Amino acid sequence: MTYDFGVLRELRKRKNLTINKLSALCGVSYVALSKLERNHGNPELKTLERIAKSMGISVHHLLAMAARQQPILSSEKTCKILGKALCRYVDLDGTRVFLVRAPKGACGDAPEFHNDDSERCFVLDGQVKVTVRGDEYLLKPGDGLVWDSVLDHKYDVLEPATFVAVLSPKRP
Secondary structure (H helix, E strand, O other): OOOOOOHHHHHHHHOOOOHHHHHHHHOOOHHHHHHHHOOOOOOOHHHHHHHHHHHOOOHHHHHHHHHOOOOOOOOOEEEEEOOOEEEEEEEEOOEEEEEEEEOOOOEEOOHHHOOOEEEEEEEEEEEEEEEEOOEEEEEOOOOEEEEEOOOOEEEEEEEEEEEEEEEEEOOO
16 A cells, blocks of 8 residues: 655644644654655654654544545445335445435334444434334434444334434444
8 A cells, every 4th residue: 555645744734833843743853754745755653653643643544644645436325224214325435324214113223234333323303213232212303322333223213204324434
């Protein structure tokens, strides 16, 4: 995999830091930072840790930004879930975002979409009961809930509802 550390310049400028100020904050020489910003050199992990820490981000996020400079476009798909709910969804580099329009009585879960993810539900209109490990949560417009998607759970639509469900990989 190749990395584009030119992203460092953008991050530095966003934080209103000169290269000299960043150098002082992270203890990495001006010359080394300048080379990295121009994609010259091969930084050690320890160097990247110091730079990331001084910018208030994790090394993981710094590397992720350096690995992908271009946005990723993804087109929506449609499916039926919860027995009879119409679902539009898009996979955004491993995070799946679902817009669900469900009639009263739609119920179940969608195990075909679950990995080792965090699941989030945000109700736009209607009422949805989400049961996670036997505990029931009544969600009304403006309510949200987050849980580990490997836990036993199900949705019950109590009145016609529109909601957003997001399945995202767990953070390291």
